[in-house]
Amino acid sequence: MNSGLSLADQITLELRGDIIGGRLLPGMSLVESDLVAAYNASRNTIREALHRLGQEGLTRYVRNKGVMVRRLGIEDVRDLFRVRRTLELQAISASRPLREYESDRMLEALEAAELAREREDWRAVGTHGLAFHQHIVGLLRSPLFDAFFTNVVAQLRLVFCSAPDEARFQAPWLARDRQIHELLAEGDKRGAEDAMCLYLDDSEHLLSQLFATASHH
Template identity: 75%
Template sequence: MTLSLSLADQIALELRADIIGGRLLPGMPLVEVELVNAYNASRNTIREALHRLGQEGLTRYVRNKGVMVRRVAREEVRDLFVVRRTLELQAIAQSGRLTEDQSRRMQNAIDATTLAREREDWRAVATHSLVFHQHIVGLMRSPLFDEFFAQVIAQLRLVFCAAPDERRFQSPWLERDREIYTLLVRQDKPAAGEAMSLYLDDSERLSLALFNHP
């Protein structure tokens, strides 16, 4: 039986989606009174939603300033990629033939990334690429992993916001996503796993390099 979400849960999910979508950036304030008006919710409901986001590592409370979207620290990046390797590589290793729905979802994410790149909307490029990787984890058909990975993806999105040149940082990944998808369609799991492992190695290296800038 699926439990219905509370209003606070729904608001937290929407705010997390805004982080993944690049609409809420590190350092942005989440003003309680504005959220009360935007969601027509009580202060207690908004505080509960913000508390949940804090538990997910997406917000922090700053004294005399209130709740703000959190900046991810360099030491946290390695842990995020430990999680990515664990889940994404396992998802590929245990995947079977892609269902029509799985294939469509992945192809839609790649098409959306392609369109965003053509428009030079690099923030959207990052978002749609992360959605593609959510669909990779989705191959395990585990709602618990899906929910956990959505939190990881949101934290990664905050990492990517640190890129001083979004175009340069996001340009390499579309073709590599497409390669992984093609290998999965061909049911070549060893090659898909190797491509994903190299992808994550390079993504981690470049993500860590973002913190070398003054």
Template identity: 75%
Template structure:
């Protein structure tokens, strides 16, 4: 790892410790698909990467552990966590609660909200055109973060970032991320369009179907994937 600068877009009134900032950067690396399940998170490398003390790095790793993103493996140390079937069921339980509620409680879509969703969709389209399925998965998650953003709750936004990171680790379980990711772009677009038209009921039904289908596919993948 080469040294990194910590530039986190956070509200000015919220003062972040260095360990918080390291945790944010590591979480974003997971959402971005740069840190994959089973990868070691070596303290000495992170100390050099972030110009931080061992205690700071250790606190950041403990935080990610509490978020379900890392695990300690005896004789190996801290590693990016592998997600299992029970994790997937729990994640989708949370996603249904937040995303369906966000749509049901949403007001008419504002221009900036629509723009954020469309930017994520267009970025996913570009990633698909380039056959960059890792990036595609990241942009798809961004779209769903913007759905939760309709709740206009910083606490839910922060919590769903952790959920999105866990979801990204689940994506990595697919033997072919291309085959898994391909079906979802048009469905994201449909959900946006229904929201833009003010048809919340149809958007909620489309999202419910989306989440049910996505969960089923991922559970089937995990059930058929040999454990490492």
């Protein structure tokens, strides 16, 4: 663990990591006493970590139930995609030719996603797919945007968890991520931007349909 971080920071990071990894799902309770035992931390430290997750829009306090992982709605989806368009399209349009390490990071995420698909671990497919998009935002070379987008990714993961059939939901995107990487690697920024634009439009449309259907049930 990073020694420069306080214990509350470290616990916040781990819990956010559990959300991004799909181990903490919308509606799950975060029980203070369990976390005190799990992290060998004081109640105040746990409260501070939970408070931060709340500020990041990842948890909420429910009366008589305590802190729960947040369920996101259609308005959240629209807002998340507004942010994605701003950051991911800007990252591509402002990018310089891909450096080898940047390309390698993207390929690692894509290969990890493909391996997860082969073993039908759809949750991991989603996590590695999101990592690919974090590397796209990484092209802006801004630690502030990276930190901000990590939080966006955690919220997106909570949105993905709402898909009733994660296999069907995750399956189509991998080939499109690979195509975006290939266009960037070839130096075709315009093509990569167009492909990303279409990707985000289609992804938002599919998620909006999912939420619309869910709200009718």
